[in-house]
Amino acid sequence: MDSDSTTQRGRNPRGQGGRLRGEIIAATERMLDELGDDQALSMRAVAREIGSAATSVYLHFADRDALVLATLEQSHRDLLRAIDEAEAGNADPVVRLRARTRVLGAWAHRHPGLYKVLHESTLNQRVAMPFKQELTERTTTAIQRCMDAGLVPADDAAAVTLDLRAAVHGAVSMRLNQPDQPWPQLDEQIERFLVKLVGVPSVS
Template identity: 65%
Template sequence: MNDPSASARDRNRRGHGARLREEIVTTAIRMLDELADDQALSLRAVAREIGIAATSVYLHFADRDDLVFAALQQAHAELMDSVREAADQAADPVAELRARTLVLGGWAWQHPGLYKVLHESTLNQRADMSFKRVLGEQTTDVVRRCIDQGLAREDDADEVSLDLRSAVHGAVSMRVNEPDLPWPPLEEQVDRYLVKLVGVTPATLAR
């Protein structure tokens, strides 16, 4: 006689559980982007979307916050991969800073719902979202290299980085929440930020 529990164990050994968890997270990412609200997501809705029992989701995630956190962490990791790819193609620190900033702005424009949940949801008050700090740390490092190489005015790299990130997030958030305003191309705004806030010269940007 076949042992059902043995079959289940065999499937788990072949990575079935890991694949299902990945599918749950991927589905949650897509649904969060559509809903733009972590409170509107439910584990049962995710299960229905995949076509599995709700209990299967609960085997991997204790509650909604647990799943949303995993989804945001994965989405952020994928974003950072795109940022890293753009940075690797840059010829100098200024081009890298510009490329990084444009990738972030483009991602937010393409995924406004995820952007809102990642930065504006109440989960930010309930969970440790320190995984987001890497982006700020990397931006500060690039700003410091711009200054050290004489490509930007002498200044405090930490303060300049914070000012730049505040300006970019403000612009992106307004574009997401007020899309009907007559927005200029994001590239134009980013170039102005680099000149006014970082102290990059227009000639350096034009190289």
């Protein structure tokens, strides 16, 4: 018997393959967040994490890249859901924009490993990640709502989005790669980005 199969689980009942797939993705998400490197992940290690045989993982994912990509896409969907929840109940476009940007920054700060794999890994050169575009498009829409309401200066919303995205990602990345620096509170820095790059009224 394969040594990786010593804690092997029983075969999933008919119709429960989707549940095993979900367990595989959940385990991969935890491991990527700890490792911060998709190259350090192995299919066998994921199988051990869920108490299954490596063949069970390969039944759902052809290779490591496919597994990591599916995991990142699920994490991205969860992030979008958290952003939607933060925006819910707020009619003010500026309040909604501020809420969504803070959630994005907080998520990246809480999940440094996933953030690194999602944005800084070599997987980005090997595999297309079209799902990431949805977040950019939603931010552009949020900024355009602020402009349409006359709450921020009229401008090219897509260009402003790229500026804001670069600033927030840079702030998070520098914290992860230079943790010993005396960084200000992330929310405070994000607020300055919103004021200076988008033109939202300062809350101070």
